[in-house]
Amino acid sequence: FFSCIPASMLRPLAIAALLGAGGAAAFAPSPSLLSGLSTHSKAPLIARSPRPSASAGGGVSGMKAALSALLFDCDGVLADTERDGHRIAFNLAFEENDLKKPDGELMVWDEKLYGKLVETGGGKERMMAYWEMIGWEEGDWELAKKLHERKTKIFSDLIASGKIPLRDGVVRLVDEALKEDVKVAVCSTSNEKAVAQIVKMMGDDRASKIQIFAGDVVQFKKPAPDVYELAANTLKVKPEDCMVIEDSCIGLAAAKAAKMSCIVTKSTYTQDEEFEDAELVVDDLESANVDIVTCEGLTQSTQWEDWGIDKDIQNANVGRG
Known part of the structure; x- marks a missing residue:
């Protein structure tokens, strides 16, 4: 009460x-x-x-x-950074490295999919969970670390642009x-x-x-x-x-x-x-x-x-x- x-x-x-x-x-x-x-x-x-x-x-x-x-x-x-910040940065990192799903399509996290993925805490852990979900056997922790480092730089650039307010x-x-x-x-x-x-x-x-x-x-x-x-x-x-x-x-x-x-x-x-x-x-x-x-x-x-x-x-x- x-x-x-x-x-x-x-x-x-x-x-x-x-x-x-x-x-x-x-x-x-x-x-x-x-x-x-x-x-x-x-x-x-x-x-x-x-x-x-x-x-x-x-x-x-x-x-x-x-x-x-x-x-x-x-x-x-x-800041409401997930949809228009982290998600975009992940996708750009995937694109730069030409990552493709088992069906041959480029890896892209749309808004709906990312809404599910954010239930996993941590960016590297999030990628590992996604790769397991789609059955992509090429993904490992070392790749996740490499991609996350690049994703962080892209995200920082987005924040610096002032497009994501507090x-x-x-x-x-x-x-x-x-x-x-x-x-x-x-x-x-x-x-x-x-x-x-x-x-x-x-x-x-x-x-x-x-x-x-x-x-x-x-x-x-x-x-x-x-x-x-x-x-x-x-x-x-x-x-x-x-x-x-x-x-x-x-x-x-x-x-x-x-x-x-x-x-x-x-x-x-x-x-x-x-x-x-x-x-x-x-x-x-x-x-x-x-x-x-x-x-x-x-x-x-x-x-x-x-x-x-x-x-x-x-x-x-x-x-x-």
């Missing part, structure tokens, strides 16, 4: 639970407001407001902000996090150089403050949790105090396996996917008003114990007369 309540309402509810029926009325939100909320609503959920301080409210001793790190996926989250709300949310001393990182299965180039689209100053965990930095890629676990360990934050921004079921599974909260921003190839385990699902960060308070609230909503009030909430009978 609490995971679908905006951050601006979480503290009043917590305070009301502590105070019992006598004090609940002064803090509880109206029933009409609660009835319209959903973690999967596409409508704006939270009005932007300054991040509450640890002492805000005054009624809960020891309450502290739970959000320590904001971890972004790259492709589909920072998604709405990304820069704003990054700025809000940095302003509040929340650590920001990008965790991706893509090549580190390609990810760095997309991050640099935010400007050199922002990019210098964002740590990147990408490519083969971990042995097992998403949906394995390894890249998010590495980020938490490196940044010295607890997994439960991280908010992940993802766009796919694979990424969501990785975040959840790492015991992290996750907001999903749907992208071109994930519009029809189901994200039942996400804290929030939106079309984009901007239109849904997802800000640092949203992220903090949805993280805190599962961290009652950090506030020292979990047992009070579980045992409180707010409705008793």
Whole structure:
């Protein structure tokens, strides 16, 4: 229940639970407001407001902000790069090397096929999966590495051309996090150089403050949790105090396996996917008003114990007369 309540309402509810029926009325939100909320609503959920301080409210001793790190996926989250970026780059690399399928036709990944292939995390792994699917026996890991290196260069040229913009709300949310001393990182299965180039689209100053965990930095890629676990360990934050921004079921599974909260921003190839385990699902960060308070609230909503009030909430009978 609490995971679908905006951050601006979480503290009043917590305070009301502590105070019992006598004090609940002064803090509880109206029933009409609660009835319209959903973690999967596409409508704006939270009005932007300054991040509450640890002492805000005054009624809960020891309450502290739970959000320590904001971890972004790259492709589909920072920019919608898959269809008009990576796919095009793969096809050009195939064409340059005159790669042909067993039936003699050139290898070309159309939009529909690529939508299926993106279910495999990692570019080299994606090619290997495709070659196995079509029964192409000439493909091996060494060829995949060679093609991926060329594909990465082509992709970098596409990014440099400015034809693939950052998604709405990304820069704003990054700025809000940095302003509040929340650590920001990008965790991706893509090549580190390609990810760095997309991050640099935010400007050199922002990019210098964002740590990147990408490519083969971990042995097992998403949906394995390894890249998010590495980020938490490196940044010295607890997994439960991280908010992940993802766009796919694979990424969501990785975040959840790492015991992290996750907001999903749907992208071109994930519009029809189901994200039942996400804290929030939106079309984009901007239109849904997802800000640092949203992220903090949805993280805190599962961290009652950090506030020292979990047992009070579980045992409180707010409705008793």
